[in-house]
Amino acid sequence: MERYSRQIALPFVGKDGQAKLGASKVTVVGCGALGTVSAELLVRAGVGSVQIVDRDIVELSNLQRQLLYTERDAAERLPKALALAAHLKAINSAVEVQPVVADFGGNKAVALLSGSTVVVDATDNYVTRFTINDACLELKLPWVYGGASGSRGMMATFREEGACFRCLFSELPALGAGDSCELEGVLASATTIVAALQVAEVMKLIIAPNAMHGCVLEFDVWKGSFHTIPLERDDRCPACKGGQRLFLADDGLSQTSFVCGRNSVLVRSGPSEVNLGALAGLLAAKGLEVKQTKYSLRVEVKEREIIVFADGRALINGTNDAHEALRVYQAVLGV
Numbered sequence: 001m002e003r004y005s006r007q008i009a010l011p012f013v014g015k016d017g018q019a020k021l022g023a024s025k026v027t028v029v030g031c032g033a034l035g036t037v038s039a040e041l042l043v044r045a046g047v048g049s050v051q052i053v054d055r056d057i058v059e060l061s062n063l064q065r066q067l068l069y070t071e072r073d074a075a076e077r078l079p080k081a082l083a084l085a086a087h088l089k090a091i092n093s094a095v096e097v098q099p100v101v102a103d104f105g106g107n108k109a110v111a112l113l114s115g116s117t118v119v120v121d122a123t124d125n126y127v128t129r130f131t132i133n134d135a136c137l138e139l140k141l142p143w144v145y146g147g148a149s150g151s152r153g154m155m156a157t158f159r160e161e162g163a164c165f166r167c168l169f170s171e172l173p174a175l176g177a178g179d180s181c182e183l184e185g186v187l188a189s190a191t192t193i194v195a196a197l198q199v200a201e202v203m204k205l206i207i208a209p210n211a212m213h214g215c216v217l218e219f220d221v222w223k224g225s226f227h228t229i230p231l232e233r234d235d236r237c238p239a240c241k242g243g244q245r246l247f248l249a250d251d252g253l254s255q256t257s258f259v260c261g262r263n264s265v266l267v268r269s270g271p272s273e274v275n276l277g278a279l280a281g282l283l284a285a286k287g288l289e290v291k292q293t294k295y296s297l298r299v300e301v302k303e304r305e306i307i308v309f310a311d312g313r314a315l316i317n318g319t320n321d322a323h324e325a326l327r328v329y330q331a332v333l334g335v
């Protein structure tokens, strides 16, 4: 208890609150900038069990904002979930840390989140967030959304009795319309603040649900602005009102990728119709050189070539790795 003495001293935590944290299991989906920070804070706070899910490996470009990872993790190309689990166990050996190296999507989502007390969204794409939303509605679990891009951040909590994520964002953004940290950059201060806010929400959900503010928090650390927007349930919401669970299907809107030859992967994720002209404009505005034909659109990002077709499929050239292709697709097209 000495370890948690400064936390137990808080009147709204106390010994009872600490015991509730110790009896809880939190799943963090994503071990990037948000996930590394939230998992560390949860483990330091004494949450009994922390499950961390990620399919990627540690890279040098992660170290600017993904706390806990080291140059050695990147040199050894360790899976993020395993590298993070090792650091977390060194910080607090009393916490049960469960790393899962896997894609989070489709019909696996419910099984992965089952048994959690709260879920933390630490992903960087809308398809995964829509999947978390569907799975949490199905399991009646609360979850905390977080996102950051540039110097901006956003955070909100969704519970059974209130609005869900699709009350806030009814549909997936058009391809290319979402934020892309890969193209536009992101400040570590922004991601770290989002994760810290998410963990405060998790603690309230576990210890004092009545203390929830029920708003969307938005800020810009560069401008110094911080504000809240009321979060209200949409009576026409297809997910929480209509019972739709599109993102839990094995096919349909879940993410798929196929290795289709030498150094080339076909990816399908999200929207099934793309306005190529609009997408060309969005990508050009992000500084990419776009070549467009009647049926496709072509951009190059680092060593990867991306060809997007009007039906939403994309061919990623320059890799044989389906996970890497999906990562590039999401990072550049922002869904």
Ligand SMILES: [Zn+2]
Pocket (backbone or CB within 6 Å): 163, 164, 165, 166, 167, 168, 234, 237, 238, 239, 240, 241
């Ligand atoms: Zn809803």
